[in-house]
């Protein structure tokens with residue numbers, strides 16, 4: 001049996017708490033930061049597009065608690081079957097963009113049952129704002 005990291009175990013536990021009555025697809029995430037580990041699970045809504053993924057809940061949870069440095073992320077699609085393809089366990093594109101914003105490019109993302117990737121491998125060419133915003137004369141007093 002392969003060794004499972006403590007961060008993956010926390011992601012799995014968070015996934016058990018998912019609110020996912022529409023998909024019944026439980027996902028959990030755990031992020032290690034400068035001030036500790038924060039968990040997240042997917043939270044769905046009857047207005048489907050309001051659903052938020054486990055990865056973003058974990059990262060926003062950490063931000064709300066004052067985390068400044070994001071060191072490592074673990075994700076577990078606990079409802080995925082062993083026979084399901086790896087793509088049914090990996091973070092969606094929107095979450096990859098948020099991960100790329102908050103974690104350094106060489107930080108590791110552990111994906112339960114799939115493997116470990118660096119952030120820059122999960123989303124090459126992530127979008128970044130190219131420069132400081134210029135003051136808008138209409139809104140500046």
Ligand code: THU
Nearest residue numbers: 023025027042053054090091092
């Ligand atoms: N989901 C996540 O939590 N993370 C992902 O990266 C992909 C999808 C959730 C959203 C929805 O609640 C369910 O999985 C099915 O798409």
